[in-house]
Amino acid sequence: MDTTRILLDHGAGGRASHNLVNDLFLKHFAPDGGQGIEDCAVLDLGPGRIAFSTDTFVVTPIFFPGGDIGDLAVNGTVNDLAMRGARPRFLSVGFILEEGLPLEDLERVVVSMARAARNAGVRIAAGDTKVVPHGAADRLFINTAGIGSIPDGLDISATKARPGDQVLISGTMADHGLAVLCQREGLTLSNAILSDTAPLGGLVQTMIEAGGPAIHVLRDPTRGGVGTSLNEIALASGVGVVLDETRLPVDESVQGACDLLGLEPLYVANEGKLLAFVAPDAAQDVLRAMHGHPLGRRADFIGRVEASRPGQVWMETAVGGARIVDMLTGEQLPRIC
Amino acid sequence: MDTTRILLDHGAGGRASHNLVNDLFLKHFAPDGGQGIEDCAVLDLGPGRIAFSTDTFVVTPIFFPGGDIGDLAVNGTVNDLAMRGARPRFLSVGFILEEGLPLEDLERVVVSMARAARNAGVRIAAGDTKVVPHGAADRLFINTAGIGSIPDGLDISATKARPGDQVLISGTMADHGLAVLCQREGLTLSNAILSDTAPLGGLVQTMIEAGGPAIHVLRDPTRGGVGTSLNEIALASGVGVVLDETRLPVDESVQGACDLLGLEPLYVANEGKLLAFVAPDAAQDVLRAMHGHPLGRRADFIGRVEASRPGQVWMETAVGGARIVDMLTGEQLPRIC
Numbered sequence: 001m002d003t004t005r006i007l008l009d010h011g012a013g014g015r016a017s018h019n020l021v022n023d024l025f026l027k028h029f030a031p032d033g034g035q036g037i038e039d040c041a042v043l044d045l046g047p048g049r050i051a052f053s054t055d056t057f058v059v060t061p062i063f064f065p066g067g068d069i070g071d072l073a074v075n076g077t078v079n080d081l082a083m084r085g086a087r088p089r090f091l092s093v094g095f096i097l098e099e100g101l102p103l104e105d106l107e108r109v110v111v112s113m114a115r116a117a118r119n120a121g122v123r124i125a126a127g128d129t130k131v132v133p134h135g136a137a138d139r140l141f142i143n144t145a146g147i148g149s150i151p152d153g154l155d156i157s158a159t160k161a162r163p164g165d166q167v168l169i170s171g172t173m174a175d176h177g178l179a180v181l182c183q184r185e186g187l188t189l190s191n192a193i194l195s196d197t198a199p200l201g202g203l204v205q206t207m208i209e210a211g212g213p214a215i216h217v218l219r220d221p222t223r224g225g226v227g228t229s230l231n232e233i234a235l236a237s238g239v240g241v242v243l244d245e246t247r248l249p250v251d252e253s254v255q256g257a258c259d260l261l262g263l264e265p266l267y268v269a270n271e272g273k274l275l276a277f278v279a280p281d282a283a284q285d286v287l288r289a290m291h292g293h294p295l296g297r298r299a300d301f302i303g304r305v306e307a308s309r310p311g312q313v314w315m316e317t318a319v320g321g322a323r324i325v326d327m328l329t330g331e332q333l334p335r336i337c
Numbered sequence: 338m339d340t341t342r343i344l345l346d347h348g349a350g351g352r353a354s355h356n357l358v359n360d361l362f363l364k365h366f367a368p369d370g371g372q373g374i375e376d377c378a379v380l381d382l383g384p385g386r387i388a389f390s391t392d393t394f395v396v397t398p399i400f401f402p403g404g405d406i407g408d409l410a411v412n413g414t415v416n417d418l419a420m421r422g423a424r425p426r427f428l429s430v431g432f433i434l435e436e437g438l439p440l441e442d443l444e445r446v447v448v449s450m451a452r453a454a455r456n457a458g459v460r461i462a463a464g465d466t467k468v469v470p471h472g473a474a475d476r477l478f479i480n481t482a483g484i485g486s487i488p489d490g491l492d493i494s495a496t497k498a499r500p501g502d503q504v505l506i507s508g509t510m511a512d513h514g515l516a517v518l519c520q521r522e523g524l525t526l527s528n529a530i531l532s533d534t535a536p537l538g539g540l541v542q543t544m545i546e547a548g549g550p551a552i553h554v555l556r557d558p559t560r561g562g563v564g565t566s567l568n569e570i571a572l573a574s575g576v577g578v579v580l581d582e583t584r585l586p587v588d589e590s591v592q593g594a595c596d597l598l599g600l601e602p603l604y605v606a607n608e609g610k611l612l613a614f615v616a617p618d619a620a621q622d623v624l625r626a627m628h629g630h631p632l633g634r635r636a637d638f639i640g641r642v643e644a645s646r647p648g649q650v651w652m653e654t655a656v657g658g659a660r661i662v663d664m665l666t667g668e669q670l671p672r673i674c
Contacts, residue, residue: 007668009666010669011560011671012564012665012667012670013559013561013562013565013606013665014558014560014604014664014665014666014667015663015664015665015666016563016666017561018544018569018664019372024518039386039390039417039420040388040389040390040417040418040420040423040488041387041389041390042386042387042421042494042589043386043387043388043389044386044387044388045387047380047384049379049380049605050379050380050381050382050484051377051378051379051380052377052378052379052380052429052462052463052484053376053377053378053429053463054431054463054464054465054480054482055465056428056430056431056432056433056465056466056467056480058433058467058469058473058474064514080376080377081377082377083376083377084379086377090389092389092390092391092482093391094391094392094393094431094477094480094482095393095555096393096395096433096624112612125389126390126391126482127391127481128391128392129393130393130394130395130478130674132395132475132670132671133594133671133672135472136395136397136474136672137395137473137474137475137478138469138474141433141467141474141478143393143431143465143480143482145391145429145431145480146462147387147389147484150379157379183646192422194515195529207568222350223350223351223354224349224350224351224354225349225350225452227351228351228355232355239377253531269350269537276493327351327352327355328344328349328350328351328352329346329352329353330346330349330350330351333349334345334349334469334470335467335469335470335473
């Protein structure tokens, strides 16, 4: 029996499953004992509204410059919670493992998840593992679901954009998508491109302290990129969004790789950036607060909200023209997250 | 372009993803509009403790007698919540779809999930969909995570079994595992075996009304079956469990199929049954209450808790002997849930 790889037995719910949970998952996710990772956790969140979100991760390769499927899975759900103004608190983790996966790879992912959870200030409170026969899945898929606490008085939602709002972005576009793609395709660039995977809860708290209810919308532009996220917000709020092409931040090496590959950074996934729609009075204060946070140093205004052309996103181009920015159509990059 | 099947495009986060969410998921999961299914839902649960759980479903085939992967995924997480005494309230759903999956099959599963959620009294509040290329997954995997509200004064946990407790089971063993296996292997039996997939929240409420804090442990014996679940409880509570072989309920057709296939019903998965450990004074009242509920008609005592031999499960056999009942070792039935 090969003791260095995942066997079907690890997913059968018997002795081997029990040992995998105790020797690998609990060791890293609940090192202090705690409640352990039960079928079902009991939590006390205190009064108030909660945020609840889920995301599944199927990225390939599972290890890439700047991150791996593990920290991506933690940060992805943490960020979904933060985009409602919530303080991320608890995560669940569901693994689908392919028979034959090296245990070493699984442990590396689990260690990465435990570290990401500590960084984000969340506790992994519940888990589940399934094993499928070789060929029925590609190595390792991870689902995370999360719960956060929403402070009183906040109502941040994709439906709350209002004419006059300033549109901000917290940093450069397209880093994550390009990092994964370059790794997958074996592209070697002079400057390695790193995934931007990061937990945005701290940046959001900083922004809320500066702007409070003036922050109308937050969104992390993952799959589909900034272009698709802005379209969804324009539709959900019934407003028009006008972008200034000259202000869209893209790293030089990322832009170079995009040109090489024929990709449009506006539609490439980010995993540690956010878009914010902020009432004009508070926008400068929020931007200043973002600049003071490590994940917001390159934050900038990129556009504004108008009442005209509801549901549409327009780009004012560098040469003085204007064009419609549609949602992503067609598959640009499969299995990017 | 084949419009009858899932394309990579449906998972890209752009226009096709947006349409799939609106035209399929929201249509069935949020027919009245409501909050829709957002990246992240905002919920108000009121004060008190919550239960939080996750489970992933990789069963094959995805349709089987008595159920499908959809109602299984809803009931599975609902039941994990109910086993802590919680009232199940909200679910998240994460799909992994294989490129080429017929949309008709996906819709059938989604309709089944929506119906199961209504039956269980839960709302599907958040969702996510990923598509992987043909061959990178087997058709369709589903993760559900769930949140429930725990009434004050209850502390039901696998650690709470006490010497003297009576052990009850709510009905027959091994139906789900055998139903899936017979379908998968194309076995035709004179009496079709149906999966027992069902939401146990209502039965648990009935039991709590009758027994309150006298109910120490609840557990749905899924993967690994009754034998493994009892071992986990014995270990977690540091007690011994003694079973009476003559009282273990198995349907005649299920027992016949198990004999044919060389399976031990004690280790085969159930998806609509529960084990309960109840203080002796209240055990008869709880059993009577179970008999009055449609999912507890065949409930019975099957054993008792002793202080001796902590961490072990013993069986008193029909012929007057006794043997150790271990956890399941080895893979009995892969991809059963």
